[in-house]
Amino acid sequence: MTSNIVIITEIRQMNSREDICFLINSLFEAGSYGASRYERLTNDSRRRLRQLLEMHCRSIEEAEDLSTRKSEYFSQIYQPRCPRLFKFDADYMLDPAFLKCFKIQKQDDGQIRKVIVNTVMVQAHVEDMGNSLFSLPLISSEFCKDLIDEIKHLQKDNDASKYITGKLNSMNPLTNISIKDIGLSDVIDKFIELFIKPISNLLFSGVFTQLENQHSFVVQYQIGKTVDLALHTDNSDITINICLGEEFEGGEIYFGSLRGENKTANIDNEIKKEYKHKLGRGLIHLGAHLHGARKITSGHRYGLIIWAYSKAVRSSYCPCCRHYNRIRTNTEDIAQCICQPSFQLTTNNKK
Template structure:
C-alpha cells in the first residue's frame, strides 16, 4: 500500500489544464467601391446643340490661356456625351473642369498653340490661292472612280478589290487623279513663291528635314478639306485595316507636301540630303501619296514595327519591304512602322497625312488591352522564360 504522502505529491504535481483564449471575431472587410466608368468626350461635336452661358467664369490662374474660359467651355460642351448634354449646367461644368484639371496644356503649349493660330490667320488673310477648288472637298474631281466605288461599298470585299498588302500591315491602293496631283503641286509651289516674296517664314512640317523643305498644307487654308478627307475616306478604310491601332476613331490630322531630290528654292540637295534616315512617324495611321514629277529611285524601305524601347534594333530579313512610288497611288501604314527613304534622282513630291486618335492614345497611356510590345519584346520574353526553366 502506497503512502499518502506520495499520493499527495502526485496530486500536487499533476499538470494543470489551461483554457485557450477566445479567438477574436473577424473584422468586417471594407466593401470595395465599384469603379463606375467615366463617359468620354465625343470625337465630333454636336453642331446643333445650344450651349450654356459661361460668361460669368473668370480665369484666376497665374498664366491665363490665350482663349477666354467662355470660349473653351462652349466648344467643349458640344463634345459632351449625349447623357450629359441634357444635364444641369453645374453638372456639365464640374465634368469639364475635371477634364481640364488633368489635361490642361502648359503655358508653353498654350504659347505654341497661339503662334500656330496667328500663323494660319496671317496666311489665310494674305495668301491668294492659285486653285480655289482644292480648298473644298470634291470627291469626283479628287479621287479615281475605283477608289470611290470601294468607299461607297464600305465592306471588306469592296476594299479588297483595290487594296494590296505586299507586306504585313502595309497597304497600297490607287487613290488620286493625276489632275489633282498636278494642281496640288502647283498650289504648293505658288505658296512657296508667295512666302519668298513676302519674306514669310514657313513652318517646318518635319523635323527630320534639314533644311526644311516641306509645306504644311493644313496651315494654308486646306484644313477643312483635309479633315473631310480623313473622316470620310481614310477613317472607313483604317477601321477595317487597323482596328487595333485606333483606325476607327481618327480625330486629328497633320498633312504636308514634302519634295525629294532636285532643286528646291534654289538649294541643291545632294545624295545624302534628299533621302531620309530610318524613323517612325508621329501618328497612329499614316497616308503617303506620290504626287509626281519626273523622278527615279527614291524607294521607301519598311523594316518592321517596334516599340519605343526597340526602335533602333536591327531588322530581320523577312520583315524588310521595298516600295517604289507610283503617281496617285497611296501607302497606308501604322505610324510605328519603321522606314527610311532612299535618295531620289530627279524631283518628286509626296503628300503625307499623319492621323491620330485621341481615344486610342488615352488607352495606350493606361496600358489597357494595348501593351507596348513588339516582336523584339516577345523574343526577349521567350528567351528569359527558357533561361528560368532550364536547370
C-alpha cells in the same frame, strides 16, 4: 524619390497647350503612394524641371502664335492659284479606282450624305503588303498636279513663302509645308472622315473606328536639298503617304518592324519591305511601323503625308515610351510601364 527623366521625356513630347495642361495635371495629381509625382522630386530636380517646362511652354506658345498668323494670312490675303483645291470635292480629288471602293449616297444638293465601304472592290484595289501595310490608289492625277502647282505658286510668292517653311517634323525641317497653314485642313478632314476612316476600320479590323485628328504636310525631296529620310516611326496612329509626283527617280520607301518588335541591334537587318512610289497611289501604315525614304537620284519628289490620330488608340499606350499596354494590372486606372513604376491613365485622353 522618383527620377525626373521620365518627366523630362514627357515635356519634350508636348506639342500644344492641351499637352501642357495634361502634363501639369498629371504632375500634381496624387499618385498611388499618396504624394504627387512633383512632390516626390528633389528640390534640385524640381528647379531643373521648372526651367525646362518654362522653356518648352514658351516655344510651344511662339509656334502656336506663328501658326495663327499663318492661318490668317492664308485665309484672308493669299490668292490661290487653284481655288478648286480648297473645297472638298471627292470626284475631283480622289482616284476613280479608290472611289469604286465605296458606295456613295448624295443629298439633292450633291453633298455626300453617307459612304459605305464596298468590301469586294477593296479586295480588288487594295494590296495588302503584310504587317498592317496597305498600298492603294488614292488621289487623282489632276489633284496631284494642282497641289504641286499651288506649292510652286506659294514658293514664288514672297509673303507666302516666308510662312510656309518651318520645323514640322523633326526629321525634314526645311522643306515640309503644313496643310493646316495653307488652309487645306478642312479638305483633309473631310477626306479622312468620309473615306479613310471607314476603309481603315475595315483594313485594321475595327481598331480605328474613330480618327478624330490629323496633322498633314507636303514633303519635298530635291537633289542638293533634302534627298532622303532616315529610318523612323511617325508620331501618328496611322499614316497615309501619297505620291504627288513630279518626275523623279529613286525615293523608294522602306519598312522594318513595328516599334517594340525590333529585337536586333543592327537596324539594317530589320528592313523587310520596299515600295516604289507611283503618282496618286499611296500607303496606309501604322505610325509605329519603322520606315524611311531612299535617296532620290534625280528630279523633284513631292508627297502628301497625313498623320491621323485615334483618341482610343492613343490612350492605350504610354505617352513616354509609346508602347502599347506594356503590362496592365487589374487595378482599373493603372497600367504598369517600364518607364516608371506606374503610369497613370486618366480618363482625360490626350488629343
